[in-house]
Amino acid sequence: MSHTFIIIDDTQDDVTKTQAIAERFRNLSFLASANTYDDGVNLILEHQPHLVFLEIDPSDKKSNLSLSLINELYRYLTVVPKIIVTTSKKDLAYDALQYEVIDYLLKPLNINDFRKAILKFDRAIKSDLPHMEVKNPVATYEVLDEAEVETLKEDKVDENVNDIEVKATPVTIEKPTVVQQPDQSLVICVKSYGDYRYIDSNDVLYFEADNNSTDIHLNNGEMITAFKTLKHFETVLPPTQFLRIHNSYIINVNQVSRIHTGNTVCYIKNSTTKLPFSKSYKENVDLIISRIAGGNYLEI
Structure with missing residues (x-):
């Protein structure tokens, strides 16, 4: 072939x-x-x-x-x-x-x-x-x-x-x-002064920019700070799982429970957390919608 x-x-x-x-x-x-x-x-x-x-x-x-x-x-x-x-x-x-x-x-x-x-x-x-x-x-x-x-x-x-x-x-x-x-999930290692913190990517809800560092929010309520910019994470994270939706947020596509395009907000599964998305990243939000619709999906 x-x-x-x-x-x-x-x-x-x-x-x-x-x-x-x-x-x-x-x-x-x-x-x-x-x-x-x-x-x-x-x-x-x-x-x-x-x-x-x-x-x-x-x-x-x-x-x-x-x-x-x-x-x-x-x-x-x-x-x-x-x-x-x-x-x-x-x-x-x-x-x-x-x-x-x-x-x-x-x-x-x-x-x-x-x-x-x-x-x-x-x-x-x-x-x-x-x-x-x-x-x-x-x-x-x-x-x-x-x-x-x-x-x-x-x-x-x-x-x-x-x-x-x-x-x-x-x-x-x-x-x-x-x-x-079965596909093996990505392991993210947050390293700081000899401390190696291993995070299963499936446990990550979203990444939030905090000046020159990034806060990683997990599904167990824990937050871990990594001394890398959000732009760095946007560059290295697999786009199949993580997409940037705002200057301050990268979201785990698999953790999205609701998208309200009128209010420009994404909701996180099993929580009351909602993250805004900006017009400059609207294409990424549209991509999330199409990916969810491409799975085992029923629209009513």
Whole structure:
């Protein structure tokens, strides 16, 4: 099966290099590329590819490329493409992994790391399928040039060199029966001077800004203060579970019991707490409404 991909990078030379490596894999099919945040979002919404190669630390800051592009996709798409980050710095690796990206590749791209990333992507795509028994191994084919084949022949000292085909070499993974497991909830660690406080994300009702710190309100009535800004939490929290609805609030989508659009208020389950939402975050509120309606839902 061929999987389509888009490249989003502020440098056209890097776009070309990424495309050249990706097109060596027969299961990948190039669609288009973009150099800015807005063009990238529009391309993804238009083509809805399986995979996106994304630069998140551009040399051209006017391109506005960053991890926030992934958040934007969740506003419009039910199924967001798999993301492989391609960048020059290691600094954002931890933040990127919070967005559940497939892999984080450093430039200049290395073919061995790239191959591993594609295999991870292939496995992730298959894990999204319904429960099924996989009877046949899955192969990701990489097209080799003549020079690389000669190198392989030299390394293959104990085997018949004629066994090597010039067109492609299959990398095969034996896969056992796929068994779906329940999703594991995110654990949020609030660290302060050697004190590690672990919080199950399902226990969080909402985050509230308090100057340069953030108060985390839990369903047991407890409040924990983290010395990070609300903007920081907006960047690292998974948008599938947490959305910002106000300059002062990020809400757990799964803890919403009522939304009153006339009064611009969201209500929290099993409590009298109600949080205001602002017009600038109305799209996020609309997204909450659509997500709830997309579940096991009856409207009367």
